[in-house]
Amino acid sequence: MTISKETFSSDCCKCSRLAKFLSEVRVTHSEYFARPVPSFGDPNARLLVVGLAPGMHGANKTGRPFTGDHAGILLYRTLFEQGFSSAAVSKSSTDNLELKNCRITNAVRCLPPKNKPIGEEIKNCNGY
Incomplete structure (x- = not known):
């Protein structure tokens, strides 16, 4: 199986609903x-942690998955x-925390309204 490895862009606007909300x-x-x-951590890590989407006052605020939320x-x-x-403890994206053989990502890279992404948005992020 070949997995696409698109280059991640922090300027992505593939999902108009998410781009508008952001x-x-x-x-x-x-x-x-x-x-x-x-994503945060080693791309070739042994452990991959996948969340659904950034939280409003967590990753959406800090720019790092699972940082700043409960x-x-x-x-x-x-x-x-x-x-x-x-x-x-992960306080901010500049706190010098390092992951070891671990990577953290989200199925959807952008904060969705009401924290509920739709299928097309998940599909659009699959390449990342």
Whole structure:
């Protein structure tokens, strides 16, 4: 099986609904990342953690998957305890946390309205 490895773009606008929503979020939360969130960690890692989509006040704010939200508290602590993370807490995308043989991503790279992506949006992100 051949897996497509499209180059990720933080300027992606393939999904008009998501692009429109992120544009609105950038107005109401100008300090937020509010762009497609890239994967974090080694692309050839042994462990891949896949979330559904960035959370409004988590990855959408910080630009790093599972950073700044409640789900990330448990995830990064567990990764640290199992030797996959250099720290137990992920505070921001600039906190020097490093993953070890682990990669974290989302099925959909952009924050969807009401945290509910649709099938076409998931399909559009499959190449990443």
